Amino acid sequence: MRIGIMGDGISGLHLALRLQQLGIDATLFGARSPEAVRNGRALNFVVRSGSTRRREALLGVDHWTSPDTLAEARTVVVHGPEPLSFRADPHPAYSVVDFRLYLPALVETYIARGGRHVVTDLTARTAHDAACDHDLVVVAGGRAAGELFPRDPGRSPFDAPQRILCGGLYRGVGEAVPRAIEFHVMPGVGEVLRMPFHCADGRVDVLGLEAVPGGPLEPVCRIPYDADPARFHSAVLDALHRHVPDLRERVDERAFRLNRPTDLVQGGIVPVVRRAWRALTDDTYAFAVGDAWIVNDPITAQGANLGSHCALETAEAIAAGPPYDEAFCRATEERMRPYADSVVRWTADFLRPPSxxxxxxxxxxxxxxxxxxxxxxxxxxxxxxxxxxxxxxxxxxxxxxxxSRPAAPASSTVAVAATGSQGHSRGQT
Ligand SMILES: Cc1cc2nc3c(=O)[nH]c(=O)nc-3n(C[C@H](O)[C@H](O)[C@H](O)COP(=O)(O)OP(=O)(O)OC[C@H]3O[C@@H](n4cnc5c(N)ncnc54)[C@H](O)[C@@H]3O)c2cc1C
Known part of the structure; x- marks a missing residue:
């Protein structure tokens, strides 16, 4: 059997690496070389959870172990008439590594193990062409590639962005709790996220503003950086001062700046659920994983983690053998459905005023x-x-x-999943 994987983000890569472990012939197609991804604009600011880290251990790509790559704590602060705050620490720690480091490293690992990685332009036409050479085409090309698949209106919670984002990697931001993700909720206004992050320049801080459309934070999120960096920096500081003054006090104004002009992501994301499959020819199907199937707003930090989960589920379904026909596609979608639906509903709930x-x-x-x-x-x-x-x-x-539950022991280590692991777990320092 020959599997074509169109898209080399976390979803396509975790699928390719797992199929490689299982001895299944696959070709991974991507739009850019690892070098181009490394030198490109920020894609996102992904927090990878314990279960994704366990899958990485299984895949033998748990490459990041130093303390600067981990977030070991989380604080949640609710601002407004009834202020609340609490700790919600992850066990094990989250991994916080720039995808401009993470994705190229995984592509290179895949190639070093003998995998085929083809840099090409993926369009609906080439997905169609790929059907001629493959028994199944898995589309993992992210949001844009999802347009190959029909939107599921009954499951799609919104038809417009629920937040306008302005997230970047910054210098000069101090932390209240060491290596903590700090999440501020301002009902009616949006959220502010600050977290430690590991990028090509070392340790930086993510500052993410998530504005409710039409609210007071939205104009700040829409200010372009390149036209006037000083105006941009000053508007971000003003927004922190107004909405999260305790965080503003930890900013050293003289050192405060975006790490690089390319370290910024702005805009709105429309959450969407699609049907996970479509016929490409009479007997070849395209099956969607990751953002090509479901797009979530980043507020709950689930998109990449869901993509990784679905990639390994899809690999196990493929390994069970052909035919990769409509029945296969329907059954595999149903297999992933309960987990994915939970992510979609939970994320939609967090985007609405707190219940x-x-x-x-x-x-x-x-x-x-x-x-x-x-x-x-x-x-x-x-x-x-x-x-x-x-x-x-x-x-x-x-x-x-x-x-009534006893407290979980503090730990930043991950254990490999028990299912026939070919990977290994490394102790975190
Ligand atoms: C600001 C922000 C913060 C986020 N934070 C988190 C978080 O904390 N935790 C979390 O789990 N998720 C987070 N996400 C979501 C996460 O980034 C995505 O859900 C995840 O990266 C999707 O992975 P994917 O592999 O499915 O698709 P993508 O990452 O989009 O990868 C698709 C790949 O296919 C290639 N491709 C696409 N189109 C073409 C084409 N036409 N031709 C050729 N190649 C193509 C691309 O080059 C890319 O390599 C965040 C997103 C944003 C924007």
Whole structure:
């Protein structure tokens, strides 16, 4: 069997690396060489969760282990008339590595192990052409490539961006809690994220402004950087001063600047769920994974983690053998559906004004660290997270369980999944 993988982001790469481990012939197509990705604009600012790190250990690509690549803590601060704050630390630590380092390294590992990586222009036409050479074409080309697949209106929660983003890598920002992700919620205004990040220039800080469209933060998020960097920096500082003064106080104004002009991502993302497959010819199908299938707003930091989850699910389905026909596509989509639906619903919920259930959890976490710990654990378990906030009864049960649960031991290490691992786990320093 010959599998074509169109797109070499995290979804395509995790699929290619897993198929390679399983001895299945695959060709990975991408738009740019590893060098071009390394030298390009920032793509995103991805936090990779414990389960993604476990998959990376399984794939033997757990390349980043130094403390500067990890986020070991998380604080949540709710601003407004009822201020709340709590810790929700991840166990194990999150990995926070620039995808301009991460993706090229994985491509090079894949090639070094004998994998075929072809740099080409992927369009609907070439996906069609690829059908001639492959028994299945997996489309992992991200948001734009998703247009090959019909939108699922019943599952797509919105038809317009729910946040306008302005995220960048900065110098001169101080942290309150060492190596913590700091998440500020301003109901009606949006969110501010600050977190440690590892890029080609070493340790920097991500500052992400997520503006509710039409709210007071939106104009700041739309200010272009290149036209007038000084105006841009001053507008970001003013926004911090107005909305998150404690964070503003930790900024050293003389050192504050975007790390590089290319270290900025601005704009809005339309969350969308698509059908995961379509016929390319009478007997060859295209199957979507990652953002080509489902696009989420980054507010819950799930897109790349979901793409990795689906990549390994798809690899196991492919390994079960042909035919890769419509029945295969339907069954594989259904296999991924419960997990993916949870991510979509939870993310949509976080984009709306905080529900009474969510506020109950925040209040309880503010009063009891055990609740914060249980809430943190659910970030890496989307079905459990969605269950805990979907209705008041579930929230009450979650809170009762959380209060009686012993605290998780602090750890930044990951263990390899038990399923026939060919990877290895390295202790984190
Ligand atoms: C600001 C921001 C912050 C984020 N934070 C997080 C986070 O903390 N955690 C998280 O899990 N997710 C996060 N995400 C989401 C995450 O970045 C995506 O969900 C994830 O990268 C999708 O991976 P993918 O492999 O499916 O697609 P992509 O990353 O889009 O990769 C697709 C690949 O296909 C190639 N390709 C695309 N089109 C073509 C073409 N026409 N021709 C040839 N090649 C093509 C591209 O070059 C690319 O390499 C964030 C996103 C943004 C924008």
């Amino acid at each position: 009474p259930q969510l506020l109950d959890i925040f209040r309880a976490a503010d009063a009891d660290p055990a609740v914060g710990a249980a809430f943190a654990a659910n970030f890496d378990d989307p079905p459990a997270m969605w269950h805990s906030i979907a209705d008041p009864e579930h929230t009450a049960a979650f809170l009762a369980g959380a209060r």
